[in-house]
Amino acid sequence: MKAKQVDPEVSRQKVAKLIRNFEAELQSGELRPKVLALVPIFRGLRDLGKALIPSEYASAARDRILYYFRKYPSTIINGDELLVVSGIQEYARRLRELRVQFGWAIVSGVTIKEMREEEAEEVPDELMVMRPNEYILLSAEEDRDAAHRWHVANMIRKQRGSVRDKILKYLQSNVGHGVTNEELRYVAGDKTEWARRVRELRTEFGWPIATKTTGQPDLSVGVYVLLADRQSPEHDRKIPDDIRREVLRRDGYKCK
DNA sequence: ATATGTTCGGTGACCAACGA
DNA sequence: TCGTTGGTCACCGAACATAT
16 A cells, blocks of 8 residues: 655654644643644654654555564564554554464563463563563564464354354364364354364264374374364264163273 | 554453452 | 452454545
8 A cells, every 4th residue: 555655854843843833832721722732743743653664665554563573573662662653543453463364473461471371382581571561573484374374264253154163164274283272262253162062073073183182192282183174974972772782792891 | 345544342460549 | 468449451353434
């Protein structure tokens, strides 16, 4: 998208002039004229922030945020800095897009805290001090695979249909690759019983879905993998008594 | 039509004031 | 001292609005 490029110096002069003129407003007793006079100053400051990054590098707020992060990777960046370079109020929204939809490893202080509590990943000491409103680009590489998986997940999530079908579709689009419980929960639209649906798919509908405790001990906890896009004959949870007796006899009434 | 930006409603973390 | 309460903040995804 094309955006008009503003020269930062022009922008600066405009703001400086407005602030000079504001002196007179400040003297007056009325509140509203002061507020009204400050509005263009706010706008001007916003434009000045936007103008810091030339539009040939980044023309939209999201691009400017990314540009800034890539210029200072592995550096703790305060949200207020992003407010300045993005020039939009909801820079956090754009930040989430970069992380979730585009696969950039940008984490906030909150995420660092969660990582530390889960103890699954090592968190370097220097990141321990991060506040919620601080962010850091951990890797200079875009995780295209993660971004792609998110797009697939989002597409399936938005479709009509049952949660079980959506979960199956998502597993089918990742055959042989583990997907996390978080991904499945997302696909299911945060319905609480998504895990129950996964078990149904495995036991009653015959899909070869493996987890750590069901067939593939090398997987980590919370990872599900559809081993093959191939469905065994369905069976319900009720096992007929004659088959039950036959199996018990066959196995000598012992666990196999 | 698509990209970009804003608003909305819900959630939980955190903190300080308060009262038992 | 400790638990409760109320306020603030950041986060999140969806829905809505506007710009190109």
